[in-house]
Amino acid sequence: MQTRTEHDSMGELQVPANALYQAQTQRAVLNFAIRPEPMAPGFLRALLLIKKAAANANQQLQLLPAPLAGAIAAAAQSQLTQLQLAQFPVPLYQTGSGTSSNMNVNEVLASLASQLLGEKVHPNDHVNLGQSSNDTIPTAISISTVLALRQQLLPALAHLQQTLSYKSQQIGHLVKTGRTHLMDAMPVTFADVLHSWHSQLQHAESLLKEQLPRLQQLAQGGTAVGSGINAHPDFAAIFCQQLRLDTAVPFEPAADLFFRIGTQDVSVACSGALKVLAVALLKIANDLRWMNSGPLAGLGEIELPALQPGSSIMPGKVNPVIPEAVAMAAVQVMGLDNAIGIAGQSGNFELNVMLPLIGQNLLHSIDLLATAAASWPIKPSAVLWCARM
Numbered sequence: 001m002q003t004r005t006e007h008d009s010m011g012e013l014q015v016p017a018n019a020l021y022q023a024q025t026q027r028a029v030l031n032f033a034i035r036p037e038p039m040a041p042g043f044l045r046a047l048l049l050i051k052k053a054a055a056n057a058n059q060q061l062q063l064l065p066a067p068l069a070g071a072i073a074a075a076a077q078s079q080l081t082q083l084q085l086a087q088f089p090v091p092l093y094q095t096g097s098g099t100s101s102n103m104n105v106n107e108v109l110a111s112l113a114s115q116l117l118g119e120k121v122h123p124n125d126h127v128n129l130g131q132s133s134n135d136t137i138p139t140a141i142s143i144s145t146v147l148a149l150r151q152q153l154l155p156a157l158a159h160l161q162q163t164l165s166y167k168s169q170q171i172g173h174l175v176k177t178g179r180t181h182l183m184d185a186m187p188v189t190f191a192d193v194l195h196s197w198h199s200q201l202q203h204a205e206s207l208l209k210e211q212l213p214r215l216q217q218l219a220q221g222g223t224a225v226g227s228g229i230n231a232h233p234d235f236a237a238i239f240c241q242q243l244r245l246d247t248a249v250p251f252e253p254a255a256d257l258f259f260r261i262g263t264q265d266v267s268v269a270c271s272g273a274l275k276v277l278a279v280a281l282l283k284i285a286n287d288l289r290w291m292n293s294g295p296l297a298g299l300g301e302i303e304l305p306a307l308q309p310g311s312s313i314m315p316g317k318v319n320p321v322i323p324e325a326v327a328m329a330a331v332q333v334m335g336l337d338n339a340i341g342i343a344g345q346s347g348n349f350e351l352n353v354m355l356p357l358i359g360q361n362l363l364h365s366i367d368l369l370a371t372a373a374a375s376w377p378i379k380p381s382a383v384l385w386c387a388r389m
Contacts, residue, residue, distance in 0.1 A: 020087045022107040022123065028100035034093040039101055039356065040363045044088050045080060046144035047105045050136055050220065051127055052076035053242035054235075058129050060242075061232045067117060072127055075112035092360050096346070096353030098137035102128070130231040131223065134261055134351055138219040141267060141359040146215045146249055148363055149208060152370040157205050157277070160373045161198050168194040176301050182290075197284050204277035211270040216250060218243075222257030225350040264352045267362060268344035271337045274365045278333035281372055285323035285330070292320050322375055329372040336361040 003014040008023035015026045052073045059069035079087075087108050090100045106123035113121040121127065128136075172191030177184050221236025223229050228236070236253035243251050254260040294300035310319035340361050343354035352358070 020084075020108040020111040021089075021104055022111070024100065024103040024123075025090060025107050028090045028094055028104065032091050032094045032100070035091060036089075037092045037360075038085065038089060039092060040144070040360055041083055041085065042144045042148055042363050043101075043140055043359050044083060044085075044105070046140040046147070047101065047136070048076045048080050048083075048109075049143060049243060049246055050131075050139055051105060051109055052080070052246065053239050054129065054131055054220075055127070056242040057235055057238040058232075060238055061234060063129060063232060064126065068113070068121065068126060071113035071117040071121060072109055074116055075109045078112060079108070092356050094356055096355060097133050097351060098140075098355045098359075099133040101356065102131075102133040102136050130235045131220070132230075134224050135219045135222040135226075135257070137355045137359070138261055138264070138352075141264075141355065141362065142215045142218055143243070143247070143251070144359065145267070145270060145362050145366070146212060146251075147247065148366040148370075149212065149215075150249070153277075153366050153373070154205065154208065156370040156373040157201060157208075160376060161201050161205075163376070164194050164198045164201070168198075193287070197280075197287075200280040200283065201277075204273070204280050207273040207276055208270075211266075211273055214266045215270060216252065217254040217260065217266075218251055219254055219257055219260035221253055222261045226256075226258030226261045228257065258350065262350045262352065263347050264340075264344045264355070264358050267358050268341055271340040271362060271365065274362075274369060275334055275337040277369055278330040278337075278365075281369070282327050282330035285327040288323045289320045289327075292323075326372045326375060329368045333365045333368055336365045 002017040004017045005012055006015045006023035006026070007013070008027070010023075010027070013023040013026050015022060019026075055064065055069040055072035055076070058064040059066055064072075088101075088104055090104045094100045103123065106127040109127045110121045110123040113127070168191050172189055172194060174190045175187050176190060176193070178186050178188040178192075218236075218240060219226075220239050221228055221231055223231050236257075240251045240253055243249075260266070288302070288304065291299055291301040292304045295303075304320050304322070306318040307321055309317070310321070311317040340358055343357045343361075344352070346352060346354045
């Protein structure tokens with residue numbers, strides 16, 4: 001492999017010749033070998049949005065000349081348009097502040113901006129101006145989580161509620177046996193069952209929406225510890241104005257930057273709301289499995305679609321594969337919530353030091369729940385499961 005020589009405060013280092021990143025990224029790649037799992041694309045896009053907004057804010061504050069700020073913003077936009085994942089190789093299991101990911105993005109944008117401008121753009125002095133990894137990474141966690149909730153999970157959840165309502169219109173009048181303790185109880189209608197599921201999802205949705213205003217209060221501007229040292233006093237406010245232009249989300253500076261940098265309590269609360277949704281999906285999945293059991297010796301109250309053969313030894317056997325897959329996704333989210341909770345208490349004095357894990361697990365949970373919610377065999381276009389009464 002052809003290499004080139006790059007320099008940082010620790011000296012020279014050989015970097016792949018075609019890499020846009022520089023020495024600090026290469027050191028991270030060499031140092032962090034626990035598992036080569038990269039940071040999620042949503043997290044990287046959030047960092048790119050931060051760098052673009054910061055460059056525009058610094059230009060507005062007359063801290064960067066317009067051509068230089070414009071080159072950094074254009075470089076960030078180019079990666080937002082077409083993310084080159086190979087240029088962001090820093091793994092999840094890295095320094096707890098996420099400094100390596102921040103510097104990776106700084107270096108890539110500095111290289112691209114240098115090409116656009118025709119002169120040297122510095123990753124620290126220019127791209128990272130007015131910022132620290134300690135406020136940038138918590139901000140990236142918040143931005144990526146908000147965008148994933150708004151663009152992925154909440155729409156998927158709304159669609160699932162709509163399809164449950166549609167199914168209730170189709171079969172809600174049918175009466176079935178109610179059960180408590182898995183034993184026969186008073187009769188219920190399918191409308192009762194479906195409305196209960198709908199209310200579960202509605203409750204989870206309301207908890208998720210309650211997280212958004214807190215997540216939208218950003219740590220950016222607090223720099224190293226929350227005091228805002230080396231950042232312009234107006235940087236945080238103008239940064240959020242610029243960010244709103246790109247996202248159409250009402251981001252604002254946090255009232256207490258020390259709180260948003262020293263803790264990840266807001267992320268822990270969001271993870272808790274995600275766990276509530278996971279519990280709801282698991283309950284619905286198990287209800288479907290029980291009602292579908294049989295076909296001869298089980299409850300046999302509904303018939304789920306036959307999607308694939310269910311046995312390598314029993315011809316004709318078909319299993320409830322989608323509810324089982326959803327159940328596993330829900331259990332995984334519960335496990336991720338436990339990891340986020342433990343990571344959230346790993347804030348020592350003015351900084352949490354498990355930030356990459358928290359950000360990655362939040363996005364993983366949101367993605368799992370969004371795809372699980374969209375995978376149910378309940379669609380308004382066709383009767384894909386029916387009551388057998």
